[in-house]
Amino acid sequence: MFGLRYLTHVVTLELDEQKCNGCRMCVEVCPHAVFEIVEKRAKIIDRDACMECGACAMNCPEGALVVNAGVGCATAVITGAIRGTEPTCDCAADPDCC
Amino acid sequence: MDTPIGKIPRVKARLTSRDWYGSWKVRWAIGRTRYRVPPGLYAVGAPTHESPVLVTANYKMSLDLLRSELAGHDAWIMVLDTKGINVWCAAGKGTFGTAELIDRIDRVRLSDVVSHRNLILPQLGATGVSAHAVEDQSGWRITYGPVRAGDLLAFLRAGRKATPEMRRVRFPLFNRLVLVPTELAVSSKYLLIVAVCFLALSGLGSTGYSVHQIQAVGSRSLLMLLAAYFAGAAVAPVLLPWLPGPAFSLKGAFVGLLAALVIISRDWAGPGIFDNPLEAGSWLLMVPAVASFLTMNYTGSSTYTSLSGVRREMHFAVPAQIGAATIGVVVWVVGRFI
Ligand code: SF4
Numbered sequence: 001m002f003g004l005r006y007l008t009h010v011v012t013l014e015l016d017e018q019k020c021n022g023c024r025m026c027v028e029v030c031p032h033a034v035f036e037i038v039e040k041r042a043k044i045i046d047r048d049a050c051m052e053c054g055a056c057a058m059n060c061p062e063g064a065l066v067v068n069a070g071v072g073c074a075t076a077v078i079t080g081a082i083r084g085t086e087p088t089c090d091c092a093a094d095p096d097c098c
Numbered sequence: 099m100d101t102p103i104g105k106i107p108r109v110k111a112r113l114t115s116r117d118w119y120g121s122w123k124v125r126w127a128i129g130r131t132r133y134r135v136p137p138g139l140y141a142v143g144a145p146t147h148e149s150p151v152l153v154t155a156n157y158k159m160s161l162d163l164l165r166s167e168l169a170g171h172d173a174w175i176m177v178l179d180t181k182g183i184n185v186w187c188a189a190g191k192g193t194f195g196t197a198e199l200i201d202r203i204d205r206v207r208l209s210d211v212v213s214h215r216n217l218i219l220p221q222l223g224a225t226g227v228s229a230h231a232v233e234d235q236s237g238w239r240i241t242y243g244p245v246r247a248g249d250l251l252a253f254l255r256a257g258r259k260a261t262p263e264m265r266r267v268r269f270p271l272f273n274r275l276v277l278v279p280t281e282l283a284v285s286s287k288y289l290l291i292v293a294v295c296f297l298a299l300s301g302l303g304s305t306g307y308s309v310h311q312i313q314a315v316g317s318r319s320l321l322m323l324l325a326a327y328f329a330g331a332a333v334a335p336v337l338l339p340w341l342p343g344p345a346f347s348l349k350g351a352f353v354g355l356l357a358a359l360v361i362i363s364r365d366w367a368g369p370g371i372f373d374n375p376l377e378a379g380s381w382l383l384m385v386p387a388v389a390s391f392l393t394m395n396y397t398g399s400s401t402y403t404s405l406s407g408v409r410r411e412m413h414f415a416v417p418a419q420i421g422a423a424t425i426g427v428v429v430w431v432v433g434r435f436i
């Protein structure tokens with residue numbers, strides 16, 4: 001989509017095509033159309049669109065997907081840094097903010 | 099409504115004005131922001147043992163959205179305990195997750211209510227739920243529905259198939275607009291703290307500390323801070339796709355700089371609001387810095403930023419923001435003594 005693309009070459013998503021059975025689950029759950037099935041195997045067609053939500057890895061029955069999942073939220077990174085933890089989304093005031 | 103396991107509450111598909119008022123308050127962060135409904139099983143219309151079971155979070159707006167789409171249809175809605183948080187955020191935290199789902203199926207005795215073993219989950223719940231794990235552990239099969247509740251009926255009609263478009267998360271103008279009040283409310287706490295500091299420092303001048311100074315310099319400062327606040331928390335988020343750079347901090351800085359330039363440019367035309375060019379200039383650093391910080395925090399509300407991306411962005415943005423703000427404050431104070 002024009003304009004709404006985030007930084008490129010940063011995403012931690014990895015696909016092990018050897019393990020993939022072509023079940024399509026990753027295509028179904030991915031909110032940013034990162035995958036396509038090509039010749040009965042998943043293929044990453046738009047890596048930079050990945051927001052590292054982790055849905056694909058969570059739902060791949062073969063464990064073919066690995067991604068360092070987390071919330072892409074600066075406030076969470078700051079909160080995490082202050083508390084010395086991983087980024088955490090306890091900005092309790094805001095239900096729309098993860 | 100009566101079922102083999104006793105009475106199950108029926109929810110209306112029509113939203114009332116009270117529902118609308120409640121969600122309006124939540125958007126503006128008035129009163130409680132976690133707006134809960136009790137977890138459990140609900141009926142919409144007159145569902146039977148063959149009706150679909152839809153799963154959602156116990157954030158009231160999630161349930162409202164779902165039930166209002168189901169007007170005129172019969173379905174079961176199973177509400178998970180997500181501590182009053184919406185599906186996507188709860189899935190990210192894991193409260194909308196495999197364990198809670200399996201547990202809730204048991205607790206509401208879903209197997210006694212319906213004869214099938216199929217659940218429809220919102221696609222955005224997939225971040226917290228592992229479909230194959232649920233099936234292995236409980237025998238229930240999960241189908242992920244569309245991202246937006248608005249596509250639900252089309253999805254059901256198509257035989258529980260979502261089109262690629264239904265699977266895409268977008269971040270259109272409307273969505274960015276409805277988030278503005280929340281963003282303003284959340285950022286207002288920063289505004290308040292910063293405003294108090296600036297007012298206190300405004301009194302300092304070459305003639306000592308004076309109340310007159312606070313009035314003159316302080317009111318100009320408040321104007322500039324308000325400009326930064328609206329630029330960073332409202333204007334930049336709404337104009338997101340049309341602003342330069344993929345980085346949110348850059349987009350915010352850009353709008354902040356424009357806002358500061360617009361206000362200060364009045365001084366070039368004649369006597370304006372600043373009587374000191376150094377003071378005016380300092381705001382060209384401070385407004386972009388503050389706006390940049392606020393817009394950077396908007397990554398949390400956006401729907402496409404990755405954690406790795408945010409980390410990378412902050413790596414260069416935070417030092418730049420702190421640098422610009424520090425130099426700005428120094429020039430702002432020292433300028434009065436020169
Ligand atoms: S979910 Fe896993 S196994 Fe299924 S298509 Fe995707 S990568 Fe392959």
Ligand code: SF4
Binds near residue numbers: 031054
């Ligand atoms: S982590 Fe999320 S956005 Fe990235 S590929 Fe997987 S499902 Fe898609």
